[in-house]
Amino acid sequence: MTLVIEGLRKGFQRKKGPYQEVLRGVDLTVEQGEFVSLIGHSGCGKSTLLNLVAGLQQPDAGRILLDAKVIDGPGPDRAMVFQNYSLLPRLSLLANVREAARAARPDRPKGRTDEIVERYLTAVGLWEHRDKRPAQISGGMAQRTAVARAFAVRPRLLLLDEPFGALDALTRARLQQQLVELWAHESETETVLMVTHGIDEAVLLADRIVVMANPPSPSVVETLRIPIARPRDRVTIVDDPAFRSTQERLMALLTADAAHAA
Amino acid sequence: MTITTGAPLDTEQATPPDVLREPTALSAIRRPSGGGVERLRAMGWALVGLAVLGALWQLGSALSPDLPSPAEGLRELWHLLSNPFYDNGPNDKGVGRHVLISLQRVFTGFTMAALVGIPLGLFIGATKRGWQAGNPVVQLLRPVSPLAWFPIWLIITKNPGKAAVFVIFITALWPTVLNTAAGAGAIPRDQRNVALVFQFGRMAYLRHVLLPNALPSVVTGLRQSMGIAWMVIVAVEMLSGGAGIGGFVWESYNTADMAAVTAAILIIGSLGLLLDVGFLRLGRRVALEEVQA
Numbered sequence: 001m002t003l004v005i006e007g008l009r010k011g012f013q014r015k016k017g018p019y020q021e022v023l024r025g026v027d028l029t030v031e032q033g034e035f036v037s038l039i040g041h042s043g044c045g046k047s048t049l050l051n052l053v054a055g056l057q058q059p060d061a062g063r064i065l066l067d068a069k070v071i072d073g074p075g076p077d078r079a080m081v082f083q084n085y086s087l088l089p090r091l092s093l094l095a096n097v098r099e100a101a102r103a104a105r106p107d108r109p110k111g112r113t114d115e116i117v118e119r120y121l122t123a124v125g126l127w128e129h130r131d132k133r134p135a136q137i138s139g140g141m142a143q144r145t146a147v148a149r150a151f152a153v154r155p156r157l158l159l160l161d162e163p164f165g166a167l168d169a170l171t172r173a174r175l176q177q178q179l180v181e182l183w184a185h186e187s188e189t190e191t192v193l194m195v196t197h198g199i200d201e202a203v204l205l206a207d208r209i210v211v212m213a214n215p216p217s218p219s220v221v222e223t224l225r226i227p228i229a230r231p232r233d234r235v236t237i238v239d240d241p242a243f244r245s246t247q248e249r250l251m252a253l254l255t256a257d258a259a260h261a262a
Numbered sequence: 263m264t265i266t267t268g269a270p271l272d273t274e275q276a277t278p279p280d281v282l283r284e285p286t287a288l289s290a291i292r293r294p295s296g297g298g299v300e301r302l303r304a305m306g307w308a309l310v311g312l313a314v315l316g317a318l319w320q321l322g323s324a325l326s327p328d329l330p331s332p333a334e335g336l337r338e339l340w341h342l343l344s345n346p347f348y349d350n351g352p353n354d355k356g357v358g359r360h361v362l363i364s365l366q367r368v369f370t371g372f373t374m375a376a377l378v379g380i381p382l383g384l385f386i387g388a389t390k391r392g393w394q395a396g397n398p399v400v401q402l403l404r405p406v407s408p409l410a411w412f413p414i415w416l417i418i419t420k421n422p423g424k425a426a427v428f429v430i431f432i433t434a435l436w437p438t439v440l441n442t443a444a445g446a447g448a449i450p451r452d453q454r455n456v457a458l459v460f461q462f463g464r465m466a467y468l469r470h471v472l473l474p475n476a477l478p479s480v481v482t483g484l485r486q487s488m489g490i491a492w493m494v495i496v497a498v499e500m501l502s503g504g505a506g507i508g509g510f511v512w513e514s515y516n517t518a519d520m521a522a523v524t525a526a527i528l529i530i531g532s533l534g535l536l537l538d539v540g541f542l543r544l545g546r547r548v549a550l551e552e553v554q555a
Contacts, residue, residue, distance in 0.1 A: 054459055080459045086452035090474040099470055100460040153460065 001067055001077065001156035001191050003030040003053065008062035010048055022048050024219045026062070028210060035183070035192040037202035039250065040212035041257055045219055046195045047083075049212075050159050053193060054080050066157065076104045079155035083162045085142040087134040093145045094130035097121055101152040113152075120148040124178060140171035144178070151182055158183070160194035164201065173234060176205060184230070199250045203243055204234055211250065213257040221253055319524075328520060335524035342525050352504070357522075360510040361529065364499065367423070367506065368491050371430025375487060379435050380480055383442025388472055393447070400439055408433040408494050412501055422502035426495065433494045434487035441486065445479025446472055481548050485541035492534045 005028040011021035022045035030036045038046040051057045053064055055074040064071050066078075087096045098117045105113065121127045124144035134142055143163060150158055163179075164172040183192060196202050202209045209224045227242050237243050316332050323329040330338070346358025386396035411432045415425035449471060457467050499508025507530060514522035 056455060056458055074459050074461055076461065078459070080455075082452060082455065084452055086456050088453060088456065088470050088474075091470060095470075099462075099466060100456070103457075103462045103466050104460045106463070149460075 002032050003028075003157060003191060003193070004063075004065040004068075005029070005049075005053075006063050006065070008049070008052065008064065009060045010045070010052060010057070011060060021215075022219075023052075023059075024215070026219045028220065028223075030191055030193060030208075033190045035194070035205060035207045037206035037209045038193065038195045038212055039197065039199070039202050039209055039254070041214060041254065042197070044212040044214050044257070046212050047161055050080075050161050050193060050195050053157070054078055054159050076153060077155055078157045078159060079104065079150035079153040080159040080161065081143070081146045081150045081163045083165060085134070085139070085146050087142055087145055087149075089134050092131050092133060093126055093137070093141075094121065096134070096145060097149045097152050100149045104153040104155075116154065117148075117152050120151045120182075121145075123151075123182060124148045138171075140167050140175065143167060143175060147175070147179060147182070156190055158192045160192065160196075162195050162197065165197065172201075176201065177234070180205060180231070199247055199254070202250070203228075203246050204232060204237060209246070209250065211253045213253075217257060221257070224249060330521040330524055334521045335528070338519075338521035339525035339528055342522065342529075355505070357507070357510060357526065357529065360505060360507045361533065363423075363505045364495050364507040365533075367427045368430055368488070368495050371427045372434045372484075372488060372491050374427075374431045375434035375438050376484060378431075379438030379483070379487075380442050383439040383480075383483070384446045384468075384472060384476060386439065387443030387446025387476070388449075393443075396439075396443075400436060400443075403432075404436040404440070409497055409501060412498060416502075422504060423506075426498045426502050426506065429498045430491045430495060434491045437486040437490065438480075438483040441479045441483025442476055445476035448479075449475050478545065478549055481541065481545040485538065485545060488537050488541055489534065492530075492537060496530060 005026055008023050008026040009021065010023040011019055013019050022043075026045075026049060028036075038049060040046050048057070052059055053071070055071055055078070058072075087093070088099075091099060094117065097120065098113065101113050101117055102108075102110070118127065121130055124147055126141060126144055126148065129137065129141065134145075137145075143166075147163070160179075164175055167175065194202075194205065203226055206226055209226065211221045211224065212219055213221045224246055226246055228237060228240050319332045319335070323331040323334075342357040346356045346361075348354075348356040349359060382396065385392040386400070387393070408429050411429050412425055415428035416422060419425050419428065453471050453475065456462075457471050462471065495506065496508035496511065499506035500512040501508075503509050503512060507526060511523055511526045514520070514526065
């Protein structure tokens with residue numbers, strides 16, 4: 001699914017503060033099958049951009065097109081993994097995934113949905129824990145459930161909002177691996193848009209990295225292509241010269257923005 | 263569908279179920295800190311408090327000779343409770359019969375209020391239009407003493423007993439509506455986003471997001487309603503006269519039987535305490551279900 005963003009503007013009225021334009025004219029095209037990371041300091045509008053693409057908010061100006069159609073709200077062609085897992089606390093893991101899949105795809109026969117739900121819960125290693133409630137499981141398990149929930153919708157555009165930010169390093173590494181495997185082999189999910197503040201995570205996972213910044217810089221400072229072949233291995237990737245140069249470039253851009261902010 | 267919320271109630275986190283913390287008469291004794299000795303000590307202090315109450319009563323009866331002493335009140339209580347359900351016609355019934363009539367009125371009015379108030383509260387709390395339309399009406403009528411409604415209901419029903427039931431309905435309605443609306447308006451943002459992104463239908467949203475989040479507040483509202491209803495029933499029955507524990511109190515006053523009045527106060531207080539503890543248990547169960555899964 002091709003995502004085209006044209007001249008996107010969005011601002012907020014801060015409490016006890018001036019009106020702040022968070023997205024100052026964003027143009028971005030994400031090709032079908034691409035994995036794109038949005039990176040930047042907090043407040044740069046990367047999550048806002050994701051919410052606009054999800055249809056949770058409306059832009060002040062500009063358009064978002066999915067396969068040449070303007071989006072005007074949430075749709076089953078998109079699914080999201082939220083930063084704080086956002087599972088419904090009273091439902092079992094199974095019911096969390098199943099209810100979302102059914103709601104997003106009401107036309108799909110129930111048996112088919114149940115099949116898909118079982119497949120993704122198994123893929124993230126949670127099928128035997130399916131009857132537990134969110135309060136009974138770890139953050140890593142909760143986020144795996146949220147990943148299974150998003151995949152079970154079979155979206156064509158997967159939106160990830162700092163999905164691994166709250167997890168410890170080992171869990172994060174395992175989940176990144178699972179995500180890439182699901183994306184590459186398990187699913188027809190074709191396009192991924194991921195918000196992150198982890199440089200290494202972005203370089204490891206993305207085909208392209210969109211660097212965003214606070215005023216006075218433009219919203220999108222630079223777009224970097226990662227010329228590293230897949231499958232990528234988190235251990236050997238650091239030996240790739242492209243890894244180091246991309247990392248350094250990102251660090252320079254983000255440090256420059258931090259200097260602006262200060 | 264659109265999922266909106268009454269803005270003034272919109273907070274990031276749902277209100278925690280305060281039923282776990284709100285004190286009752288028993289909570290000091292219950293609190294499990296310190297084990298058996300502490301528990302005995304707590305009960306000892308409860309007895310001290312009751313003894314002070316008895317002493318004040320004794321003092322009051324000494325200063326005002328028309329009032330019965332605690333001993334006379336308790337003797338009358340014993341007398342009333344020894345044959346509570348006798349029935350010698352409309353003007354001479356046992357206190358138990360009066361209590362049953364009052365309880366029946368309270369529960370009828372309370373149930374009606376729950377049936378109307380919970381859906382209304384969900385509507386007001388969960389939708390912007392519902393909030394804009396409903397909130398001014400509720401805020402206007404809520405400060406009105408439920409007793410002011412008595413003439414209205416009396417002229418409609420032509421029956422003091424039925425009018426009392428409808429007064430209880432009004433009494434229990436506002437706390438039920440307001441608490442339900444507060445719970446329904448405080449759906450955590452992330453749960454609302456999940457419902458939006460995955461395009462939950464009306465029923466799925468109601469079942470999986472709205473009701474579970476509103477439930478603890480609903481129970482709090484019902485508990486408040488019951489507490490106030492139990493207070494108001496006495497007043498409205500004193501107004502309507504005849505049957506019911508409030509009628510009994512007024513009747514006793516008119517026949518200068520002040521010992522019966524004090525005994526009735528003790529009965530009313532004990533029953534109110536029992537009702538409150540019942541709802542507290544219910545609320546605790548609702549809240550714990552979530553925690554324990």
